Amino acid sequence: MTENIINPKSMSIIVTKGTLDWGYPPFILATTAAAMDVEVTMFFTFYGLGLLKKDLNLKVSTLGNPAMEMPMGGGHMQMPNLLGALPGMTDLTSSMMKDMIKKKGVASIEELREAAILSDVRIIACQMTMDLFEYKHEDMIDGVEYGGAASYMETALKSHINLYI
Amino acid sequence: MADQLLDAKGLNCPLPILKTKKMLQTLEAGQVLEVLATDPGSVKDFAAFCRTTGNEIVEQSEGDGVFKFLIKKSA
Numbered sequence: 001m002t003e004n005i006i007n008p009k010s011m012s013i014i015v016t017k018g019t020l021d022w023g024y025p026p027f028i029l030a031t032t033a034a035a036m037d038v039e040v041t042m043f044f045t046f047y048g049l050g051l052l053k054k055d056l057n058l059k060v061s062t063l064g065n066p067a068m069e070m071p072m073g074g075g076h077m078q079m080p081n082l083l084g085a086l087p088g089m090t091d092l093t094s095s096m097m098k099d100m101i102k103k104k105g106v107a108s109i110e111e112l113r114e115a116a117i118l119s120d121v122r123i124i125a126c127q128m129t130m131d132l133f134e135y136k137h138e139d140m141i142d143g144v145e146y147g148g149a150a151s152y153m154e155t156a157l158k159s160h161i162n163l164y165i
Numbered sequence: 166m167a168d169q170l171l172d173a174k175g176l177n178c179p180l181p182i183l184k185t186k187k188m189l190q191t192l193e194a195g196q197v198l199e200v201l202a203t204d205p206g207s208v209k210d211f212a213a214f215c216r217t218t219g220n221e222i223v224e225q226s227e228g229d230g231v232f233k234f235l236i237k238k239s240a
Contacts, residue, residue, distance in 0.1 A: 035214070
């Protein structure tokens with residue numbers, strides 16, 4: 001058995017969610033960590049896998065998200081949970097959020113993903129999820145490795161920080 | 166006097182840090198990068214970035230909502 005030597009500057013992140021809001025934390029942390037000379041591995045599984053598709057059309061819903069409020073006219077407007085059940089509402093809240101992101105100089109997920117790849121963040125896509133949701137390798141961006149739980153565990157055992165998002 | 170200027174005004178976390186890292190890679194050790202940012206979080210973030218990466222903030226100031234950092238690249 002090989003010994004697991006932990007690199008003090010290393011991090012792994014399991015990415016399980018693929019909505020516009022949940023897509024940010026893993027990519028922000030991964031790119032910033034890489035900029036601070038941390039060796040980063042991201043493991044994309046279940047809905048997180050969607051963040052690796054060539055064409056992203058990420059969405060955010062008010063449904064199941066009672067904490068969501070949008071800045072409006074100097075105040076904040078609570079977004080009723082049930083609003084998300086109406087047809088077209090998820091597209092509306094998603095484009096509102098994307099407008100805000102642009103206006104406030106926040107990077108897009110596409111930009112952060114590109115930055116992650118350019119800074120040598122290791123990206124592993126869960127092969128089981130690929131099969132389960134019938135994704136093909138050509139649906140995904142280049143530079144992705146395909147592996148499973150054992151691939152993740154090998155990395156996690158050597159990483160100083162292991163996050164699940 | 167800085168050797169390079171990075172205008173990160175209007176950009177939000179983590180872009181100023183990512184662009185700083187990229188530009189530092191083009192500098193020689195001992196050279197100085199001037200960064201301009203408007204993100205109020207950048208004050209704490211640049212300090213943390215430099216402490217972690219070994220680069221040095223040699224000067225720092227603020228005026229008209231713009232934060233200026235002079236960062237000396239370590240060896």
